[in-house]
Amino acid sequence: MNQKLIKTIGKLINFTSYLFPHYAAKMAVKIFSTPRKGKLNDEEKNYLRSAIQETIIYEDVSIKTYLWSGTKDTILLVHGWESNAFRWKDLIEILKSEHYNIMAIDAPAHGDSGSKIFNAVLYSECIYAVIKQFDPSVVIGHSIGGTASALAINNHTLATEKLILLGAPSNFDEVIDNYVKIMGYNKKVIKAINNYYLKHFGYFPEFYTVENFSKNIHAKGLIIHDKKDRIISYKDALHISKYYKNSKLIKTVGLGHGLKNETVYNHILEFLNA
Known part of the structure; x- marks a missing residue:
């Protein structure tokens, strides 16, 4: 996936977050969770x-x-x-x-x-x-x-x-942070992603660190x-x-x-x- 397309997708999800934050988070997490290769x-x-x-x-x-x-x-x-x-x-x-x-x-x-x-x-x-x-x-x-x-x-x-x-x-938090930076997500999407992890896994991403x-x-x-x-x-x-x-x-x-x-x-x- 080239950089221009990545930024375009990021902007679309940012825009969606103002209208449908839960859907924006779901899409952002889906992109993050879908391997492009490995088969x-x-x-x-x-x-x-x-x-x-x-x-x-x-x-x-x-x-x-x-x-x-x-x-x-x-x-x-x-x-x-x-x-x-x-x-x-x-x-x-x-x-x-x-x-x-x-x-x-x-x-x-x-x-x-x-x-x-x-x-x-x-x-x-x-x-x-x-x-x-x-x-x-x-x-x-x-x-x-x-x-x-x-x-x-x-x-x-x-x-x-x-x-x-x-x-x-x-830690997993840093991995997610790198993804957020690559996609250029706004604070609204980041908050929605954090809430998604809390809902589905019981913790925010920062919980998953070596101390814990x-x-x-x-x-x-x-x-x-x-x-x-x-x-x-x-x-x-x-x-x-x-x-x-x-x-x-x-x-x-x-x-x-x-x-x-x-x-x-x-x-x-x-x-x-x-």
Whole structure:
């Protein structure tokens, strides 16, 4: 979506907010919650066929899971926005060679999972449903998948042993703020969006910050974040590290937000084998 079109849509929603604020909020949240990409292409489908596939249901959302059987601990891989389980291919192959039992999932509205919308709160509950059924001892989450994993573990006080966060945001409020700035929404739309979250999730977006979703996490943590991450600021990693007491922060430079790199994988293996 080009910048001119984005600003045009933003102006239309701003105008609508003066007449129908609830409808404007609904449209703004829908745009924010609808991934433009992340569905599986043929190459990705072919690779994922090497896994044992199963679908589990959370409420009315079908979540596709992938399992590569191994003899060691079960590791759950949780991807981020506009991605899917295939993003873990390189790490999966490394973990397979180490004989780990590996699981990956597709988020709501991504990959081969159901739903037309995505939000981090919904994702966290889907992650909880998967953890409850398969009981992984380790969870590795990238970007918003990491934050949603932390939220799931915290909210349900899960006995996960290790949690690895790769390029994860420390709060949802900042993610929404970035979206608001991109669209150019006025204060009326922002207020309506906040009220929408309060109505549907019970909290304003600013509630979902690391101070509030790390208190019940007892898992040993590893945080890896790139100093020059242009998607999620390195400040977020510092923020998480401050409140996630049982964790270690590793800074990389020049690996970007994706963190698909041998150095990162070596840090992960060292942490898993410790």
